[in-house]
């Protein structure tokens with residue numbers, strides 16, 4: 001699927017164009033239809049020969065709704081720029097074009113509407129010249145009144161020119177709508193710019209892990225939706241009031257919130273609104289020698305290189321900027337090997353696939369959180385690893401134990417520490433290959449030693465004599481989500497590359513913790 005947004009002055013025929021292309025009604029509200037005015041984002045889709053599904057985000061043209069327009073165009077990779085033949089170049093045409101340029105949108109098509117009312121040639125010339133001076137560059141143009149076939153083939157050509165989406169990328173889905181569906185709970189929608197979302201995935205929303213219960217695209221339930229796409233995500237355990245336009249659903253461990261952001265734009269007014277995706281956040285701007293430093297009124301998941309739009313709500317001035325640096329909050333002290341090159345970061349491997357360049361401050365936070373937790377739960381024993389993972393917003397539970405190593409009440413004997421180091425090498429090659437009795441004996445791990453390691457949160461005991469790393473069930477769930485549902489024990493065993501001895505207690509553990517559901521025929525499925 002591809003996603004294209006509309007743009008252009010109020011009443012120039014954007015919604016009429018979307019209706020013509022798709023046969024669907026983009027003005028969803030009764031009030032919009034009564035007033036003949038788009039008030040909020042509209043969504044419609046069609047299938048085009050040779051290019052497949054194309055979804056349209058129809059934006060309002062009225063000057064009062066420019067922030068809504070930005071939420072629609074923000075995550076879209078392409079625009080249909082609409083101008084009416086019976087009107088000169090208008091203020092919101094100018095403002096929308098400035099926004100498109102600021103966001104760096106590189107693909108577009110000029111559509112002339114209402115050509116039955118006036119000669120389309122003058123406005124076509126004027127609009128093409130103005131568009132050519134923006135990030136859109138030289139664009140093709142089409143007259144809507146020349147017929148829907150020409151229109152559809154021009155849109156198909158535009159789609160054909162769009163870059164290949166990064167379907168393996170990190171998810172940062174900017175929520176542009178949220179609502180409640182009877183019997184299903186909260187659903188959020190947005191334009192997925194990169195990555196893939198599947199039912200069962202765990203994503204982060206406002207710093208809290210949330211489970212994806214179902215995924216919809218173009219009105220149908222899907223087992224996976226990859227970028228670029230319009231998606232509807234049904235979230236488990238999320239109240240309608242917990243999410244709103246501008247929130248983001250994030251791949252865990254891949255994004256960190258920033259509150260202080262350095263951008264390339266210079267000469268900003270003191271108060272601006274920063275727009276990215278469907279988010280709009282007021283910010284104070286301070287002058288820097290080479291740009292500006294923005295203090296956001298609420299944190300946003302940003303990365304160096306992000307393109308942002310800065311708007312002065314008073315004057316309607318719009319500029320684009322690139323994020324060049326983020327505060328420490330925005331820079332995760334943890335990163336994966338794949339991020340070392342693009343970000344030029346160096347650090348040491350601490351657990352699993354995770355590297356760090358500031359272990360000490362993380363460890364200090366971990367100790368503070370643990371002390372606070374213990375104070376509130378005097379009677380509980382053992383490490384609340386998952387609780388701590390959430391409090392510290394760690395991407396993986398396997399980081400908790402190393403962070404607290406040496407500071408927990410359970411001091412591990414040196415021999416066990418050495419054995420654990422050897423085991424972590426074993427697990428690196430096969431995370432689901434629990435060491436057998438011979439290997440445990442070889443490492444000097446008897447019942448007492450294993451119990452100590454389990455108490456310290458360094459090992460997870462699945463059954464007698466069967467231990468894995470605490471992060472193994474999480475990883476297993478991820479692998480199993482890639483299988484056709486439901487799956488058999490043997491399919492799970494093969495996918496996990498392990499033996500029956502391990503897969504049986506592992507699946508039982510996943511059943512117990514509510515990750516999988518065992519069906520009467522002994523197959524299982526991930527719970528949604």
Ligand SMILES: Nc1nc2c(ncn2[C@@H]2O[C@H](COP(=O)(O)OP(=O)(O)OP(=O)(O)O)[C@@H](O)[C@H]2O)c(=O)[nH]1
Nearest residue numbers: 010011012013014015016037038060061062113114
């Ligand atoms: N004669 C004629 N009228 C048109 C044409 N296209 C749209 N209109 C009319 O122009 C008016 C505005 O059309 P819309 O599609 O609602 O315009 P819009 O750009 O979506 O407006 P906003 O969303 O409010 O910015 C409606 O009355 C349409 O029927 C056309 O090609 N010819």
Ligand SMILES: [Mg+2]
Nearest residue numbers: 014015037038
């Ligand atoms: Mg409209």
